[in-house]
Amino acid sequence: MFFGAVQLGIMAACVVLFVPMGMAGWHLSRNKVLFFSGALFITLAVCIHLIPYFPSFFPQTPPVLFQQDPGNSCISSLNDVAFRSDSDGFSWNWDNSSSGSYYCDFQKLGRADVSDLLNGSWVVVAGDSQARLFMVALLELVLGADEMESIHDDLFKRHSDYHIVVEEIGLKLDFLWSPYVTNLTNVVTEFKRNHTYPDVLVMGSGLWHMLHFTNYSDYGVSLQLLRDSLFRSLPVSRKYDMEPDSARALHLFWIGMPTLINGLLNTEEKRVKMTREMCDAYDLELYKSKLLRRDGGSLLLLDVEMLSSKCGADCSSDGMHYNDVVYEASVHVMLNALLIESHQKL
Incomplete structure (x- = not known):
């Protein structure tokens, strides 16, 4: 034939x-x-x-197969979380209707798993009250209820830093009160000056600037300065890979601003200055700064805006700070990102 x-x-x-x-x-x-x-x-x-x-x-060039990198695909689906409320309060889990969530096998980590993952690490969380609530959620996964009660007052001191070492697993945790992006830039510069870098750096800022300056273009300039400082000071490249002479990975995260519910904000000044339009303008400056990994930068977004929006207005008492489950979910987003990037599976 x-x-x-x-x-x-x-x-x-x-x-x-x-x-x-x-x-x-x-x-x-x-x-x-x-x-x-x-x-x-x-x-x-x-x-x-x-x-x-x-x-x-006549040798033919094999067809190019455009396959998604499973790791990157899963990273992009990490914030696909769903919330529900019942008589016991609010709860959360990954949204099974999301294709990424379905295939990626994201995990809610217990205390033992978190201890294994962060064993011997140095984690720094720097930012405003949203970052402090993130720190609280992380500590609640690491410490027992009695330990959390003993440190509660120190942890919630207004406008203050907090430091703790979990001796059993050699975990060092630092919260650095940094309400403005310029404060975050100083944090990064200090790491460079001391030649010491954390394993995980979580940052976030914007609410204080929106309230006290209400100038989105100035916010954008400060974000670009932070981005430039990151590239100069920390051992990461523009493709968020390690430089050849760096001995270990540095994981960078950005805590996004929450969804603001204007009618629930507790002062007239906040209701006037922190509008939906102003939030959109601040979000646009974050995009333009190329700080986030999704935009070509180095920091993976912990999308508190999306998470808080899905949790809804009943999940917030003051239109700005949300129920614990929102920050717990954002912590698990970070932890699962660490699992993916370090090629681990618990």
Whole structure:
């Protein structure tokens, strides 16, 4: 069957080749250049005609398969969380309707798992009250209820830093009160000056600037300065990979601002300055700064805006700070990102 097809193809090729060439030779014999051009064109046409019959003589480039990197695909789905409320309060889990969540096997980690993952690490959380609530949620996964009660007052001192070492697992945790982006830039610069870097750095800022300055373009400038400082000071490249001379990975995260519920904000100044339009303008400056990984930067977004929006207005008492489950979910987003990026599975 195959040889019959080949013979038929050769016969057809001969007809296509020699008949037109003979006719061209008859009419164009006095113009050798024109005859050669015509013959070359016909020969190329015949070669193309024969390719399907002799594939082994004409190597073909294999088709390019555009496959998503499972790790990157899962990273992009980490914030796909759903909330529900019942008589016991609010609860959360990953949204099974999300294709990424379904295939990525995200996990809610218990105390033992978190201890294993963060064993011997240094974690720094820097920012405003949203960052402090994130720190509280992280500590609640690491410490027992009695330990949390003993540190509660120190942890919630307004406008103050907090430091703790969990001796059993060699985990060092620092919260650095940094309400403005300029404070975050100073934090990064200090790491460079001391030549010491945390394993995990979680940052977030914006609410204080929106309230006290209400100037989104100035906020954008400070974000760009932070981005430049990160590239100069920390051992990460513009592709959030490690530099060749760096001994270990540095994981960077950005705590997004929450969804603000204007009618619930507890002062008139907040209701006037912290509008939906102003929030959108601040979000646009964050995008333009190229600070986040999704925009070409180095920091993975912990999307508190999305999480708080899904939890809803009943999940907030003051339109700005949300129920514990929102920050617990954002902590698990970070922990699962660490599992993915360190190629671990509990």
